[in-house]
Amino acid sequence: xxxxxxxxxxxxxxxxxxxxxxxxxxVQRIVVASEPAAADPTYRAxxxxxxxxxxxxEVLPVAQAAKALEGPGVAADRTLVLVAGPQEALxxxxxxxxxxxxxxxxxxxxxxxxxxxxxIFLSDEDMRALDSIAAxxxxxxxxxxxxxxxxxxxxxxxxxx
Amino acid sequence: MINIIIITHGxxxxxxxxxxxxxxxxxDGGVLCVGISARMSVVEVRGRLSEALERVRGKGEMIVVTDxxxxxxxxVAIPLLKDRPEVPVISGVNLYMLVTAFxxxxxxxxxxxxxxxxxxxxxxxxxxxxxLLAGRA
Numbered sequence: 001x002x003x004x005x006x007x008x009x010x011x012x013x014x015x016x017x018x019x020x021x022x023x024x025x026x027v028q029r030i031v032v033a034s035e036p037a038a039a040d041p042t043y044r045a046x047x048x049x050x051x052x053x054x055x056x057x058e059v060l061p062v063a064q065a066a067k068a069l070e071g072p073g074v075a076a077d078r079t080l081v082l083v084a085g086p087q088e089a090l091x092x093x094x095x096x097x098x099x100x101x102x103x104x105x106x107x108x109x110x111x112x113x114x115x116x117x118x119x120i121f122l123s124d125e126d127m128r129a130l131d132s133i134a135a136x137x138x139x140x141x142x143x144x145x146x147x148x149x150x151x152x153x154x155x156x157x158x159x160x161x
Numbered sequence: 162m163i164n165i166i167i168i169t170h171g172x173x174x175x176x177x178x179x180x181x182x183x184x185x186x187x188x189d190g191g192v193l194c195v196g197i198s199a200r201m202s203v204v205e206v207r208g209r210l211s212e213a214l215e216r217v218r219g220k221g222e223m224i225v226v227t228d229x230x231x232x233x234x235x236x237v238a239i240p241l242l243k244d245r246p247e248v249p250v251i252s253g254v255n256l257y258m259l260v261t262a263f264x265x266x267x268x269x270x271x272x273x274x275x276x277x278x279x280x281x282x283x284x285x286x287x288x289x290x291x292x293l294l295a296g297r298a
Contacts (some may be wrong), residue, residue: 015184015185015260016183016184016185018258019184019185019261019264020184020185022187023264042294043298045294046290046294048297049293049294049297051292081254143188145184146185147185147186147187148184148186
């Protein structure tokens, strides 16, 4: 497999992903790991419309997504993996996916969350999940688009919490 | 790096730049906006645009982008650029067109190559999404 980026973004596929990350990382395949998106045909069709024709798109439940990233027969295409939140990223690791860095791109405001970046707001549950992810040796950076300066999510989380 | 000068009715252009930078990241220089208001005379509009053109003089190629054909921004731009036939003047600016401009202004070899990309993206963005979705959902 050739996972070039694993990104947390509660908007999944949108402008920043399609116009920002896909060209810069020369992405050939996008795997969206999300139970609600996989179960919603309209949402899947909208995402398919947003992705450039030459980029393959798979929208799968987390466990299936993990399988689509690992093992024999999995294409070596430059792959971008999208999940909606830290819990899904952790579930992806639990399901057997392997990655050593994680981009936190967009987790928008909700009541009771802690702001650690322009569009990064974390709940207690998010922070616990990120801690578990980091404990498995995954580097975590916060950045909306490739041109932004990455922020150290974990240390900000600890100093602000 | 190709310069982009955006001239629009009101502050439409400046807001589009802000939105496009939110999608593909901040642009370091070479993007200028001129917003015209009903209180400005044509002379004043011409002055503002000349100033913007002056600021990028000698700093590489440029593209002038306006909002609609036949509007004052376009009507002022065309005569000002009558001796610069190599400068594309594109109307109908939209967010997708501008995002495309920002994505390719560093790597496009020429202004006309970038203009082609902007035109095709800008035209693609104008669609009835329900028609595009038909048969897919």
